[in-house]
Amino acid sequence: MFKKILIAEDVDNENLGIVSAVKEFTDATVDTAQFCDKTLLKIKEALRKNIPYDLLISDLSFALDYKKHNITSGKQLIEEVKKVQPDIRIIVFTGEKKPAIIKSFFANQKINGYVCKGLYGLSELTKAITAVDRGNTYTCPVSKDALHQKNVLQLNKYEVQLLKLLAKGYKQDEISQRFIENNITPNSRRSIEDKIRKLRDDFSAKTNIQLVYIVNQLGLIE
Template structure:
């Protein structure tokens, strides 16, 4: 079983509930971080002190406040910590059940379990911790159900950015500029137009507005 766990969660009530659940399965050395930057610094210090964390339980969404944070999301934090500490086990504990997010996180190979915060979330979180401790991966039942859908559609970064920017009301010229700022390729206007045409055909969308509506209904954006 894990000996030292870090919980990255910005809600006090959830922090306390998760800690209580961990203690029920024999884990006593538990630390808390309410900000991604704080979690990163705590992890770095633990490694320097040669007392690294065995497990990170991390939310994906962190509310912004007056702090000037460099790491803005749990997803970013997970990617950074996995690259710096490959031995760290990581469990996502989030209300997010967006198919695109689930597939992207699992495809990176950076997580070991995904638990959805729901009425039985703490029960499944304990199951996840016990399962990951044995070297296996875990999904809570509703997450597993989503991922097992045969018709699960996943868009690439280029496609997701185009749709999100269109949903924000951006023109194709503005989308081109935004893609260049993010260093996402291709970013030419012709590539954007071609991709939009392809997606309309795939989703049988009559217009761009119809395409965005379909993507939202399918929880792709």
């Protein structure tokens, strides 16, 4: 069974709950860090002392400013951790349930478990710990559902940029101009029009307003 576990979670009341639950469930030494950089530091320090962590349980969103979810930093944290200690096991324990985000996460990061916070998140987390300890991966029912949804359209970079500009109030002409300036193709007024039309079709949106509303709700342009 795991001997050293590190928990990264910035919200204090959640941190407290997770730590005490994990402590009760395992015989491991359980440490905790409230911020990304602190987490990385502890991992490096443990490595240096030759008593490395064998499991990291991490949230995805850390409050840089409290207004925005910022999954980037959670991703970055995991990437950095993997660089300094490739063999560490990682379980993501987060409130993030949007299929698009979960999918994109699994596509890029190599983690051992993904558990969504919720009514019975902790019991799912203990299941995940057990599974990962045995060398398996674990996804909780909620995230499994999200991963198995067929109709989750993924957007490429071009489409995300386009939709973001629309959300920012750019006219099609202005988007064209901007794309030309930034050497992004296709960039003619006309092609941009077509791309938008295609997106409308894909998401069954009747207007561009609805289109941007939908992709925003799905968390595709954050």
